[in-house]
Amino acid sequence: MDAQQPRWLADDEMQTWLALARVLIRLPAALDDQLQRDAGISHFEYQVLVGLSGAPERTLRMSSLAVFANGSLSRLSHVVGRMEKAGWARRTPDPTDGRYTLAILTDAGWDKLVATAPGHVEAVRALVFDPLTRAQQRQLGDIGRRISRAVDPAGSHLDELST
């Protein structure tokens, strides 16, 4: 690193940041790969399945589902469109307020999730939890919530959500 190098981080911070940056890139890619390989779906689609499966009537408004799945409404609309073609979901206007659209998980969608979830959970365990001590697992939760709060002060209380 030469003398004109723009101001950067202290050495130990740099090591931490490099490790984190690698995780930020590689971990989602690895999880996506596992889902793609074993189930032919993206992590985002998986989150949509999980979101709907945990909701009453297996039904959620598109806008709520978008928040849950951490994506834009536009992206969700495209994806649910594809999932409708696959027979995993269907859409219908909210009878109580026609401005909303309800996304509903079909039985086929439920079956898809049941078939997919164990393998994915296994991958999360293998890549995230198993390499860490119990103490580190707890630390990671706290650290994640703190960073979350810094990134998006408004939405981070959603961390308390159930599945």
Added chain:
Amino acid sequence: MDAQQPRWLADDEMQTWLALARVLIRLPAALDDQLQRDAGISHFEYQVLVGLSGAPERTLRMSSLAVFANGSLSRLSHVVGRMEKAGWARRTPDPTDGRYTLAILTDAGWDKLVATAPGHVEAVRALVFDPLTRAQQRQLGDIGRRISRAVDPAGSHLDELST
């Protein structure tokens, strides 16, 4: 969560995983936004600039650069193509072995990085380091390296790299 819900994680693990999942999605997005807004470049392009800036002669083989920037050779090729048009880099066959291509940072590219880095470092500090205690910062480094190693046992020793 109803009784037929597919097997999932224990409650505390679930909380940790949800927090981490949020970070995995939102933190890169936030950092990308900052770079896009302030400098009009993606995080990947930024990494390319950093990689070249720290190399001898500000020059690196495409394949080494791809590893450093955590991306595929194909992606790098497209991106360096765009950066060449912007005048930030140029390419030339390696004189010592024509099979390799050398990517070289131009003065304009160097200037671009110098103009961009401080703001980006600031964002990393604000979103990652500031919300954590010193102890957590150290923990995060260790945790990151462990997960890194689990995700990609081959490449994770690169964590020891300097910029």
Added chain:
DNA sequence: TTGGCTCGGTTGACACTTCAAGCTAGGCTG
């Protein structure tokens, strides 16, 4: 030296995300 092999790199087609514009239902204001 010539033919085949390996591998770094490029290219073009396809898929997906994003962005901006548009549509429609319901609320609100006159």
Added chain:
DNA sequence: CAGCCTAGCTTGAAGTGTCAACCGAGCCAA
């Protein structure tokens, strides 16, 4: 109750990453 406004959602176009096929330089074996 008529017209406007807001907001949820959809849609099509444009940009970007991925994938697979391809190209060409050097190596090696016959």
